[in-house]
Amino acid sequence: MFSEEDVLPVEFYDNPDVVDIAQKLLGKVLCSMIDGVFTAGIISETEAYCGRNDKACHANNGKRTDRTEVMFGKPGHAYIYLCYGIHHLFNVVTNRTGFADAVLIRSILPVDGLDQIIERRTVKNHVNLANGPGKLTQALGITTDLNKTYLINPPVWIENRGVEIPSTEIAPSKRIGVEYAGDHAERLWRFEISKSLSKKLKV
DNA sequence: TACCGGATATCCT
């Protein structure tokens, strides 16, 4: 359920270092309350996208379009867009107004509403329910309808439940699917909780 | 108007 006490405040997102935020989001809990159904999962994989000098970012170097406009707005809002015409991908807008930084959530470990998550995910395999950017939005019932929503209250918000991820348990790597970004694709701006710790956090 | 993408399920060895 939504808790004023645990929700991440906007100050968390109002930070000029998006790579730092991408790491700090690991261990936090992405929550949704949709059609009266509460579901949530521990964020276990993220990617940082910077609005300046980052060819992998949709809003790179002031590229303002209808789609990217939300990234130039206030931190703590959701940037959700359709990928491959099928998948709804969820990002958190960070940094102050005018700076189009965002963190893509790539994977969560389901912790609340497992039955509803299984119901939403129309697949036979119930093992890897939310280990992908398109899978986790389906698991939590998040669609592009929720683009631009403010993530400090329902229907979608992020909580700090006190799970600390030591830096030694964070594995950096290259971002996925951004080959078109040339040399910027080489940056290690993808962050995952180590396999061993993920296992312990799994419900 | 035309191309292509911050991906995934399923089937195959």
Next chain:
DNA sequence: GGATATCCGGTAA
């Protein structure tokens, strides 16, 4: 493990 069909909105021409 690897290959493959799949969907449609954004973007630039």
